[in-house]
Amino acid sequence: MASFALHPQLAAETIPMMDLPLCKVLLMNDRQYPWLILVPQVRDAREFTDLMPNEQQQLWAEILAVQTALRDVTRPHKLNVAALGNLVPQLHIHIIARFDYDPAWPRPVWGVLPAQPYSPMEAGEVITRLRPLLDRAARSL
């Protein structure tokens, strides 16, 4: 993990939240959706199958823990969990809380609307809401 570096596009579009044992947890800087991204800190990983078996198991545990935290904080209509990577090849997993009144519903969020960055105050509020349950998730891992 010493040589892992976050892809510049992910770094530019997100706000760092915390590091779990395997993944960085990032908040997508788009106030339209509560949207977290997990990035396994493994160099050159593009697919789940590029990870070692123990890393694959840890990733799944972290996906489940983070989606539980996001669900419990936001109480969404539906969670969307996806690893796409057509544009940013570095393996990353989207975990998005969807509501039937959000601006892309019921479509997937990608490419539908330009991101609307958080104001600093809004970002602080979202992070303050998410942080305790993410900390609890981290302790469960």
Add this chain to the structure above:
Amino acid sequence: MASFALHPQLAAETIPMMDLPLCKVLLMNDRQYPWLILVPQVRDAREFTDLMPNEQQQLWAEILAVQTALRDVTRPHKLNVAALGNLVPQLHIHIIARFDYDPAWPRPVWGVLPAQPYSPMEAGEVITRLRPLLDRAARSL
């Protein structure tokens, strides 16, 4: 699992391939992309967190095995793996082989283009290509 029933929309849009210990494996009836769908045979499951821990572990093993099989058969540019469910609430996981020359690239596939159903001969060919590696995947589970 006795009372599990496949959602009618999934049944209408796919071709059944096989049953794994947890999931049904379906082929999306769209010749534009090699596109499999896993459906855990668990009644009323909408999110990963609706599954029991042993079912969650089995689902992850089946996702990894099926994506490995699809990768080895199709050699795609990228795999897309996603659980969305905004339109069909029954928990289902898309595993899609993407190519930089496919008609939706680099966008996600959902909602971009109408499905183009396989001809019976094409469907037979695709199933014949996929079946041996899916059988191998099934034996690994």
